[in-house]
Amino acid sequence: MLIWILDSESGVKLLYASLRDVKIDSDISSGFLTVFRQFFMVEFRDEIESIELGGLRWIYIIETSHKLLFIAADNKHNSTKVMRNRLKVIKNAFIKEYAHVWNKRNHSWDGDITIFTPFLDIIRNYYAQWEKVESLIPLADFFDILGIFQNIFITLRNIIEERMYSKSRQNIFHKVEKSVEEINSSERFQNKHELKHISYSTEEWITIVDSNLIDSDKELVIEYLKSILSIFITSIESEKGTSKCLKYFHEEGIYPYLINKVDLLRDLNLDMFLLNQFLFIKSEK
Numbered sequence: 001m002l003i004w005i006l007d008s009e010s011g012v013k014l015l016y017a018s019l020r021d022v023k024i025d026s027d028i029s030s031g032f033l034t035v036f037r038q039f040f041m042v043e044f045r046d047e048i049e050s051i052e053l054g055g056l057r058w059i060y061i062i063e064t065s066h067k068l069l070f071i072a073a074d075n076k077h078n079s080t081k082v083m084r085n086r087l088k089v090i091k092n093a094f095i096k097e098y099a100h101v102w103n104k105r106n107h108s109w110d111g112d113i114t115i116f117t118p119f120l121d122i123i124r125n126y127y128a129q130w131e132k133v134e135s136l137i138p139l140a141d142f143f144d145i146l147g148i149f150q151n152i153f154i155t156l157r158n159i160i161e162e163r164m165y166s167k168s169r170q171n172i173f174h175k176v177e178k179s180v181e182e183i184n185s186s187e188r189f190q191n192k193h194e195l196k197h198i199s200y201s202t203e204e205w206i207t208i209v210d211s212n213l214i215d216s217d218k219e220l221v222i223e224y225l226k227s228i229l230s231i232f233i234t235s236i237e238s239e240k241g242t243s244k245c246l247k248y249f250h251e252e253g254i255y256p257y258l259i260n261k262v263d264l265l266r267d268l269n270l271d272m273f274l275l276n277q278f279l280f281i282k283s284e285k
Contacts, residue, residue, distance in 0.1 A: 001074045003087070003123060005094060005116070007109045008062055008069040014109055015094075015116045017123045020074070050084070052076050059083045061091055066102055067109070068095070079141075079267040086130060093122055142218050145268055146208055148261065149225045152254070152274075153206040156232050159248045168239050173202045175235040183227050194221055200228070226273060233277050249278055 003017040051058050057076040061084070062069055072087040097119060105111055160169055180200050183189055194216035197209040206228070213221055237245045249255060258265065258274055265271040 001072055001083075001086070001127065002056075003090060004069075004071040005090075006069040006071070008064075008067045010109075012109065012113075014068075014113050015119055017120055019124070019127050050080055057083065059087050061087050063091060063095065066095055066099070067107075070094075080263055081267060086126070089126060090123060093126070094119060097122070138218075141268055142213075142222075144264065145222055145225075145270065146213070148265070148268070148270065149229065150206070150208055151257070152229065153232070155252050155254055155257070156236070157205050159252050160236065163248055164240070172235045172239050175238065176200070176231055177202070179231040179235070180228065183224075183231070189220075189224055189227075192217070192220060192224075195224055198224065198228075229277060254278055 001019045003015075003019070004013060005015040006013055049060055055076060056073045057078060057080065059072045059080065060069065061071075068091070070087055070091045072083055072090075074083055094116075098116065101115065102109065160172055164172070177200075184195070189195055194213060197213055197216075198221070199207045208225075233245075236248075240248070255278070258278065262271060265274060
């Protein structure tokens with residue numbers, strides 16, 4: 001993780017911390033980052049919050065009350081939410097540590113910037129703590145994924161049970177049951193102990209016992225849930241047609257749900273899969 005703390009008005013670098021093995025001229029980059037922010041504000045009339053550039057994900061936080069700009073950069077595969085939260089921690093700690101300097105200098109950061117150097121140790125301590133819990137993040141992401149699928153399955157159940165006549169419901173359930181049996185007997189998913197904790201029946205619907213999936217092959221579980229979801233969407237579409245499907249998805253709030261969760265879905269690498277499932281249905285009845 002790379003961190004810049006800048007005077008938001010002058011662009012002067014107050015502090016730079018490199019927590020990864022990257023060679024970079026912090027002074028030149030500080031100027032570029034400031035100019036880029038100004039360009040963004042002129043073009044889009046808004047503050048930049050995050051962007052992917054040069055193979056990195058960049059997070060910007062402006063603190064107007066103290067005229068500070070905090071910027072973090074890290075691997076673009078890292079979670080935007082996690083990066084932003086960590087940068088907020090650093091922001092709050094810096095202001096708490098040096099608000100007296102801001103006040104003493106008459107609401108300015110002009111002057112000797114070496115007084116901020118000890119804050120590097122605070123940043124490194126934070127980073128060391130974050131590294132210790134880093135291994136827990138994939139597990140938290142996994143439970144987020146399970147929760148998203150569970151919510152979507154509940155919405156699909158509402159569509160089938162509340163918006164369709166008995167004959168259509170039975171036709172869909174028959175198609176789903178047949179397709180689920182087929183993938184359960186496939187070489188990829190057959191006799192996998194993890195999948196015993198994910199069950200489907202017309203009475204109980206989709207049951208995910210997430211507490212039993214902690215030590216599972218998480219990629220296998222996610223792939224299986226994607227397959228089950230595709231089966232449901234395909235079965236509904238083949239029975240009711242594309243237009244009605246899109247209408248049902250809209251009225252039951254699937255699209256607002258996906259939009260509200262778009263940052264999380266992107267971080268979990270689910271955004272394109274779900275958008276393709278719910279927006280790009282191929283056939284028309």
